[in-house]
Amino acid sequence: MICTHWQYLITLDDDLHKVSRFIEIDEKNFTTFSIEFVRILLAAGSEIDVVAKILCNSINSTKSYGNIGDYRNTIVNKYPKFPTMVIDVPQYEIQLTPWENWASGMNPDWWEAYNNVKH
DSSP states (O other): OHHHHHHHHHHHHHHHHHTTTSSOOSGGGOEEEEEEEEOOOOHHHHHHHHHHHHHHHHHHHSOOSHHHHHHHHHHHHHHTTGGGEEEEEEEGGGEEOOOGGGGGGGHHHHHHHHHHHOH
């Protein structure tokens, strides 16, 4: 099953790489929007939801996980440094901390964007 999720990540990465031919991956362009970005955001958010639930179930299979708040509580309790994880993207000289809002009990901004687009 993990292999399937890894392949999906590689596919999303490839999709983002293709978009970068038209919109440079640069902090100055982080507010750029397009239908292709919406598609990638929806696909990535959905996959994160699936994988986070799998991770949570592997941590505690007796609990029910219905939303990102449930994921946050379980994951951060098990892995307290999770919110400080840094993603280094050397090709674009960018460093991201996608889960940093979890340190203050908040959802990531990108998750809010995902939900706004989804609903």
